[in-house]
Amino acid sequence: MPYTIHELGRKIRDREISPVELTHNCLDRIEKLNPTLNAFITVTADSALDRARHAEWEIYHGTYLGPLHGIPIGLKDIIDVAGVRTTAASAQFKDRIPTEDAQVVRRLRAGGAIMLGKQNLHEFAYGGSSMISFFGEVHNPWDTARVAGGSSGGSAASVAAGLGFAAVGTDTAGSIRLPAAYCGVVGLKPTYGRVSTRGIVPLSSSYDHVGPITTSVYDAALMLQVLSDYDSADPRADSPAPSLLCAFDEFPPRLRVGVPRAFFFDDLHPEIADAIEKAIQIFVSLRAEIRDIRLEVSTDRALASAEAYAYHESLAAPSPELYQPATLARIQSGANISASDALRASRDLQASRHAIQEIFDDVDVLLTPTVPIPPPRIADLREHPDTLRPQELIMLRNTRPFNVWGIPTISVPCGFTKDGLPIGLQLAAAPWRGIVLLQAAYAYEQATGWHKEMPALAQTR
Numbered sequence: 001m002p003y004t005i006h007e008l009g010r011k012i013r014d015r016e017i018s019p020v021e022l023t024h025n026c027l028d029r030i031e032k033l034n035p036t037l038n039a040f041i042t043v044t045a046d047s048a049l050d051r052a053r054h055a056e057w058e059i060y061h062g063t064y065l066g067p068l069h070g071i072p073i074g075l076k077d078i079i080d081v082a083g084v085r086t087t088a089a090s091a092q093f094k095d096r097i098p099t100e101d102a103q104v105v106r107r108l109r110a111g112g113a114i115m116l117g118k119q120n121l122h123e124f125a126y127g128g129s130s131m132i133s134f135f136g137e138v139h140n141p142w143d144t145a146r147v148a149g150g151s152s153g154g155s156a157a158s159v160a161a162g163l164g165f166a167a168v169g170t171d172t173a174g175s176i177r178l179p180a181a182y183c184g185v186v187g188l189k190p191t192y193g194r195v196s197t198r199g200i201v202p203l204s205s206s207y208d209h210v211g212p213i214t215t216s217v218y219d220a221a222l223m224l225q226v227l228s229d230y231d232s233a234d235p236r237a238d239s240p241a242p243s244l245l246c247a248f249d250e251f252p253p254r255l256r257v258g259v260p261r262a263f264f265f266d267d268l269h270p271e272i273a274d275a276i277e278k279a280i281q282i283f284v285s286l287r288a289e290i291r292d293i294r295l296e297v298s299t300d301r302a303l304a305s306a307e308a309y310a311y312h313e314s315l316a317a318p319s320p321e322l323y324q325p326a327t328l329a330r331i332q333s334g335a336n337i338s339a340s341d342a343l344r345a346s347r348d349l350q351a352s353r354h355a356i357q358e359i360f361d362d363v364d365v366l367l368t369p370t371v372p373i374p375p376p377r378i379a380d381l382r383e384h385p386d387t388l389r390p391q392e393l394i395m396l397r398n399t400r401p402f403n404v405w406g407i408p409t410i411s412v413p414c415g416f417t418k419d420g421l422p423i424g425l426q427l428a429a430a431p432w433r434g435i436v437l438l439q440a441a442y443a444y445e446q447a448t449g450w451h452k453e454m455p456a457l458a459q460t461r
Contacts, residue, residue, distance in 0.1 A: 005165050005219040007142060009067035012059060019059075019070030022165075023052035023114055026072040030116065030163045033457065037139050037161060039154040041077050043117040044084055048072065051114045058112070063171040067222045069112030074167040076155045077118035078125055078201040079210075081105055085352045088201045089123045089133035092315055092322040102199025104168055104210055104227050111226040116164050120154030123327045126308065127151055127168055128178055128392035131381055132324045139378070140182060142421055146375040149179030149395065152213065153366040156183040159213050166223050170200060171209045172304070174370075174399025177411035180213055181370035181424025184413050184453060186441075187213050188220040191431050192353075192406030195227045202311055204304040206349060207403045216451055217412060217442040221245060224434070247438035255288040255440060258363030260295040264398050269373050270417050275415035275423045276369045282447050283367070283440075291363055297401045298352055303345035309334025326388065349404065353431075356405040360430035365440045368398050370411040370424030408434040410441045413450035422450075 011017040027045050034040050055070040075081065078088045080098035087093045101109070106146045108115070120138050122130045130138040130153025139155035140146040141161040148157040152169030156179035159167050169176045171189040180187025188211045195210040198246040202208055212223030259280065265273070280290060320328055359366075373394055381388050402409040407428050414425035425444065429437035445451055 003165065004216045005067060005071050005214065005217070005222055008071060009069070009222075012070040013064050015059065019052040019055040019114065020049065022070065023048050023072045023116070024163050026116055026366065029161070033161055033163060036139060036144055036457070037157050038136050039119055039138055039158040039161070039163060040074065040117050041087055041089065041120050041135050042085060042155070044115060048114050048116050054111055055114065065110070065112035066226070068108065070114065071166070072114045072116050072164050073108070074119045074155060074158050074164040074224055075105070075171045076152050076167065077122055078121065078170060079104060079118075079168060080199040080304070081118070084118065086118065086201065087123070087134070089121045089135055090323060090327070091134045092319065093201075094134060098199070098238055099179060100199060103229065104198035105199070107229050108168070113226070119152075119158055119167060122151035122153065122199065123324050123374070124173055124312070125151040125172060126327050126330050127233060128174065128396045129381065129388060130154065130179070131378065131388060132326050134324065136264055136327065137378060138436060140375055141457050142184060143419070144457070145379065146377055146421070146432060147381070149182035149183065149371070151175040153179045155213050156180050156185055156187065159183070159185045159215060160455060165215070166219060167213045168223070168227065169211065169213050170203070171198070171211060171403065172207045173201045173403055174396045176209070176211050176213060177370050177399045177409065177424065177426060178395055178413045182375045182422060184422030184450070185213055185215055186217055186220050186451065187211070188224060189402065190224055190228070194408075194434070195224070196229060197247045202307075204301055204307040206307060206346065209403065211359045215439060217410070217445050218248060220410065221438050222246060244434060244438060247435040248442055251382070252364065252436060252439050255283070255286070255365065256291060256363045257283050257288045257440070258291050258293040258359065258366045260293050260366060260368060262294055262357045263297050264368040267372060267418075268369060271417045272369055272372065272374070272423050276407045276425065279414045279444065280367065282444055284449060293359065293363060295359065295401070296355070298348065298404055300345060300348065302341050303349060305334035306337040306342040306345070309337070326450050352404055353406050356407060360433070364429065364436050366428040368426045370398060371395050372397060372424040374417050374419070374421045402428050407431050408437045410437055412441050412445055413453070414448070416453075
């Protein structure tokens, strides 16, 4: 079983483990395993060790900043770190060095976290496979012949393989939860606006979320507590999060679990379908009430396409060759969306976010499979590149609606296929009801133990 931040934080606080020792261990594992996984683009070994030594000094002298103090983590490479290149996995930004930290980096620094480096992703976060990157595709630690999911593929792969104890990713259509499901870890997308996106390369500002990837639900709460902050410079940011750790004090009585089978359960891989039915029965054993419900799901992508094109238009026009062809094609697909169509789509989005709240009059959480199919083989997608986008649309089918609704959503491990590939269970709650979501996810996690499994590659010393 992998060490959790919760466990390590107490050992660091009590001086049983050194942050320097932990950081050296992670850097050694990155050096050994990253050539196989391609999870990191940039490793900031020197600055990580400097910060680890400083953290150790602070703790030794009585200054303990909290559960992330001295914990080595990674960042998806669209999150700005001052003085460190932020490439977005693109030749367009391969030499871009920000001068300011993103707001989430400031929060992590204030909490004492140690940044190991910047992690590989699908170029500009515009895809679900992490196959399209100027720095090469990310490989799944459970089967390196398969995709890790995307767009935060490097972040999920690194956590699963023990190259760091958590990561921060972004999620516009499922880019935290999809790779978390494929890599057998926990991925949490908070309520829209809960975590600031200031200093993060945007994909579509109306749908962009930032959140943690970890090995346990409790660790996800620890990370989100630090990441959440009122940021007056970010117009989407809300008030500071309440204490999320109170979620673990008790399981809510009579939890009502809504299961929207139409759309979300269509055409499931049979082994995934079986794992999800077993997960539902776990909730029954926890005395939850299971309710079949129907949800209206929008598949309109006009606003997302228009916003992506608006950001990239001035970059792509003078130097289209600096984009991977598949990314450029997706960007250019937004060129013909009119202002009136984008405005209509924005109004529809707000109506959807208002309407979804009514569902939670009757249920506390929603339950679906995270991804309908197991991770595809990289060689198959290379051989038939025309199948990549259709496969990504299937992979992102169940995650994208929750970005439309902007509600807190989590993927937790819920089993394996016969080939040993992880399966993810997706849970969601009402806006700003992250505590209920964490309670449900934690109760399931503790009743099963799938999160304790590690890929064989990660057990290599």
